[in-house]
Amino acid sequence: DAKTTQPTSMDCAEGRAANLPCNHSTISGNEYVYWYRQIHSQGPQYIIHGLKNNETNEMASLIITEDRKSSTLILPHATLRDTAVYYCIVKDNNNDMRFGAGTRLTVKP
Amino acid sequence: DAGVIQSPRHEVTEMGQEVTLRCKPISGHDYLFWYRQTMMRGLELLIYFNNNVPIDDSGMPEDRFSAKMPNASFSTLKIQPSEPRDSAVYFCASSFNAWNTEAFFGQGTRLTVV
Numbered sequence: 001d002a003k004t005t006q007p008t009s010m011d012c013a014e015g016r017a018a019n020l021p022c023n024h025s026t027i028s029g030n031e032y033v034y035w036y037r038q039i040h041s042q043g044p045q046y047i048i049h050g051l052k053n054n055e056t057n058e059m060a061s062l063i064i065t066e067d068r069k070s071s072t073l074i075l076p077h078a079t080l081r082d083t084a085v086y087y088c089i090v091k092d093n094n095n096d097m098r099f100g101a102g103t104r105l106t107v108k109p
Numbered sequence: 110d111a112g113v114i115q116s117p118r119h120e121v122t123e124m125g126q127e128v129t130l131r132c133k134p135i136s137g138h139d140y141l142f143w144y145r146q147t148m149m150r151g152l153e154l155l156i157y158f159n160n161n162v163p164i165d166d167s168g169m170p171e172d173r174f175s176a177k178m179p180n181a182s183f184s185t186l187k188i189q190p191s192e193p194r195d196s197a198v199y200f201c202a203s204s205f206n207a208w209n210t211e212a213f214f215g216q217g218t219r220l221t222v223v
Contacts, residue, residue, distance in 0.1 A: 041217070
């Protein structure tokens with residue numbers, strides 16, 4: 001049911017930028033791209049979202065391609081506490097939120 | 110606000126027993142979501158409500174599962190009778206009535222059916 005595809009896993013060195021890709025080639029014009037992460041067995045935590053423009057907040061940056069078929073979440077200076085499963089989802093105006101398998105990011109010292 | 114509150118945090122029950130999971134959404138939120146998470150199937154959307162009305166329950170696995178939202182501040186997910194394959198972590202989430210706002214998740218209920 002998920003409308004996105006992500007790599008299963010990625011590694012990143014502590015202090016370096018983590019770039020997590022997501023493909024959403026069937027996204028429609030009114031659908032937003034959202035990113036959440038889940039640390040260990042906690043509830044998913046919202047990170048950032050966008051429609052067509054690049055977005056930045058205190059946690060991360062979101063780069064959306066011009067055709068909106070893919071996006072990249074950037075954690076500028078990854079720490080060990082950023083080790084988590086990162087989910088990219090698209091959400092329409094029905095507010096339907098379905099998660100895929102996500103990317104397991106491991107930040108290594 | 111204390112966030113989305115789920116209870117109990119852990120539940121162990123015997124096969125065949127009825128299980129009721131509870132959720133208190135964030136005050137003012139119009140949407141409420143129930144998810145189930147297992148290693149095999151990941152995070153599955155079971156059902157979601159808008160203004161206490163179920164919008165999509167296509168993810169509810171079978172008739173043994175039912176969800177209600179009697180008012181804006183409370184929802185339940187019931188399993189009757191429970192089976193070992195229902196063992197999972199169940200999450201509740203809530204959000205405002207707009208698709209450009211984020212959802213907030215509770216800490217989950219870990220259900221074990223033996």
